[in-house]
Amino acid sequence: MNRTEKEQLVADLHQELEAAPHVVLVDFRGLSVPAATEFRRKVKAAGSRYRVVKNRLALRAAKGTALEKLDDQFKGTTGIAWTGEDPVALARALVDFAKEYPALALKAGIVAGEQVLDAEGVKALSTMPTLPDLRSSLLGLLQAPATKLVRLLGTPGNQMAQVLKAHQEKTEKE
Numbered sequence: 001m002n003r004t005e006k007e008q009l010v011a012d013l014h015q016e017l018e019a020a021p022h023v024v025l026v027d028f029r030g031l032s033v034p035a036a037t038e039f040r041r042k043v044k045a046a047g048s049r050y051r052v053v054k055n056r057l058a059l060r061a062a063k064g065t066a067l068e069k070l071d072d073q074f075k076g077t078t079g080i081a082w083t084g085e086d087p088v089a090l091a092r093a094l095v096d097f098a099k100e101y102p103a104l105a106l107k108a109g110i111v112a113g114e115q116v117l118d119a120e121g122v123k124a125l126s127t128m129p130t131l132p133d134l135r136s137s138l139l140g141l142l143q144a145p146a147t148k149l150v151r152l153l154g155t156p157g158n159q160m161a162q163v164l165k166a167h168q169e170k171t172e173k174e
Contacts, residue, residue, distance in 0.1 A: 006057060013053060013061035017080075020049075021113035022087035023067050024094055024122055028052070029077040030103030039097055039104065046093035048083035066113035073108045087111050091126035 001009070017023065028036060043050040053061070055074040062068045067080070083090045091109070098104045106119040117125065129137070 009053070010057055010061045013051065013058070014063070014065065016049065017061060017065045017067050017082060020082035020084045021066060022084070022090060022109070022111055023070075023080060023082040024090060024109035025070060025073050025107040026079045026081060026094060027077055027105040027107055028079045028103070029105075031101060035101050035103070039101070042093045042097050043081050043090070046083070046089040047085050048081055048090040048093070050079060050081045052077075052079045066110050069110060069116050070108050078107065086131045088125060088128050088130045091122050092130070095123050095126040 028039070031039065040050055055078055058078065058080060059071060059074055062071065062074075081090060081094060087109075094104075094106060098106060106122045108119065109117040109122045109125070111117060111125065
């Protein structure tokens, strides 16, 4: 790779990392090629991106981004996984894959462009409910009072109808 290609790679990676507030660094040493391919598929299925770049180039690309806070983690084999959407889905995909393939080690991460997490923090993040789950729970909580009110308002009418029906059945028998 010549100098121009490296500069273009750094510029492209910088642009992507600048737009991604959620980043996790992993150590992929010891992963076989089929396992690495499967890992890339799982990260993509989680709506995230993954890239392996030389540490020196990654550090240049990280300048001016939230990833700059993790400069000390760029040692050895380092892969960068990032997303602009749901950090829980990314963390869950990484942790699940690491359980299946222990050669993959979590190094550190950044959530919302500010909060720095260590490997245990990323694991804890993976146990949280995802953004769609939280939204559905919130929607359920918001709808519950309205549903209860509708049932409450309909109860006297239902009870009156049952009383009238019972009275009608009683008069028909007589």
